[in-house]
Amino acid sequence: MTPDRSLAEEAEVMEIIDQHASIVETTAMDHNREDEIRKALDADRDWLVDYVDINELGSVTDNDEAWDEIVAELSQQGEEHLSGRLSSLKERAERPFPSLLKLEFDPEERLEFVPGQYVRISYEDEEPRVYSIASSPNSENIELCIRRVPGGHLTPTLCDETVVGDDLFVRGPFGDEFTLTPPSDRDVIFIATGTGVAPFKSMIDYTFEENIDEFNGAKRDVWLFLGSSWEDHLPYREEFAAYTEKKENFHYVPTCSREEYLSDWDGETAYVQQSFLKYLDEQETATDELSAEIAEWISETPVYDINARIDPSSMEVYVCGIGAMADSVSDVVEQFNLPDNHYKKESYG
Numbered sequence: 001m002t003p004d005r006s007l008a009e010e011a012e013v014m015e016i017i018d019q020h021a022s023i024v025e026t027t028a029m030d031h032n033r034e035d036e037i038r039k040a041l042d043a044d045r046d047w048l049v050d051y052v053d054i055n056e057l058g059s060v061t062d063n064d065e066a067w068d069e070i071v072a073e074l075s076q077q078g079e080e081h082l083s084g085r086l087s088s089l090k091e092r093a094e095r096p097f098p099s100l101l102k103l104e105f106d107p108e109e110r111l112e113f114v115p116g117q118y119v120r121i122s123y124e125d126e127e128p129r130v131y132s133i134a135s136s137p138n139s140e141n142i143e144l145c146i147r148r149v150p151g152g153h154l155t156p157t158l159c160d161e162t163v164v165g166d167d168l169f170v171r172g173p174f175g176d177e178f179t180l181t182p183p184s185d186r187d188v189i190f191i192a193t194g195t196g197v198a199p200f201k202s203m204i205d206y207t208f209e210e211n212i213d214e215f216n217g218a219k220r221d222v223w224l225f226l227g228s229s230w231e232d233h234l235p236y237r238e239e240f241a242a243y244t245e246k247k248e249n250f251h252y253v254p255t256c257s258r259e260e261y262l263s264d265w266d267g268e269t270a271y272v273q274q275s276f277l278k279y280l281d282e283q284e285t286a287t288d289e290l291s292a293e294i295a296e297w298i299s300e301t302p303v304y305d306i307n308a309r310i311d312p313s314s315m316e317v318y319v320c321g322i323g324a325m326a327d328s329v330s331d332v333v334e335q336f337n338l339p340d341n342h343y344k345k346e347s348y349g
């Protein structure tokens, strides 16, 4: 950031260029689930035999109705955890692999952009689509984080067919509103689900590289609330966890609504906006002006042992994700009447 220009102003004057780029990495970020059901059924054999003939159950695709029946049956018998476990396994088995892709490319010319901007990608004859840049402007290559939309035009092709060395056509950067506001003494709060975290990955890398987590000599807290159904659908989970080791003022709150059905997940499970409310400083939050439901979430005990809390009168919030989720989060955040320049939202899909 130049000292006399904000990132939004820089974004406004950024030159939009068309160019070829070569893919240098294309990696699944989620787990291959091919063996997940077989392993789970083996592990669960002792209790499952009470309900079903395991050998008959077989694969989801071969025996879709039998799976639905047993999920419903378990639920009817009050076996909610087991029912949730089987329906989670089924849903995951039905999703093609990979469902979450990291795509890194090397543009012919250096692509100048500011964190929060996006590019338009063309691959082979498919319709182009736009993607937030997940890497920092200081990185040599550009990185995207792409979720497969089953039946979609571009994402199934990107997930199934891209290999290192393939050519992309890239146009950008675009977007001059969803950028970091000039540093202030406010704490920075990022709230996302799934690939909505892509622009935040760029912003977080850049924040620490450029020391803008510091204002007038004092550290600001940087929080990331990131939600998904399952842990392996949290993009960049290792990178964010690594930041918590290196940066005392970085607080990572992953929340997975359904991971507990698959593993011994003992992290947050509430929706991402509810998890955010749990980490507000109760002393600093005027709950009488908030709805009863929100006040209740604020009084909940957080799962993670984080030695910091958010003062809602001194926060700057960024929200990004798929439409309905981003709307639910903003319904909550807007109750805190943040000044316009300290609250930004981007949604798509």
Ligand SMILES: Cc1cc2nc3c(=O)[nH]c(=O)nc-3n(C[C@H](O)[C@H](O)[C@H](O)COP(=O)(O)OP(=O)(O)OC[C@H]3O[C@@H](n4cnc5c(N)ncnc54)[C@H](O)[C@@H]3O)c2cc1C
Pocket (backbone or CB within 6 Å): 118, 129, 130, 131, 132, 133, 145, 146, 147, 148, 149, 151, 152, 153, 154, 155, 156, 195, 196, 198, 199, 322, 347, 348, 349
């Ligand atoms: C500013 C901006 C930034 C974006 N950044 C990212 C990003 O970082 N990562 C990413 O994966 N996507 C991102 N997207 C979404 C992306 O542009 C495409 O819309 C998405 O990849 C689907 O493309 P497709 O051709 O496979 O599906 P399409 O053929 O476009 O869509 C098929 C159907 O799926 C619906 N649909 C579209 N997107 C979604 C979705 N995400 N979830 C569920 N249903 C959907 C459509 O409404 C349509 O009915 C961004 C969009 C915008 C506007």
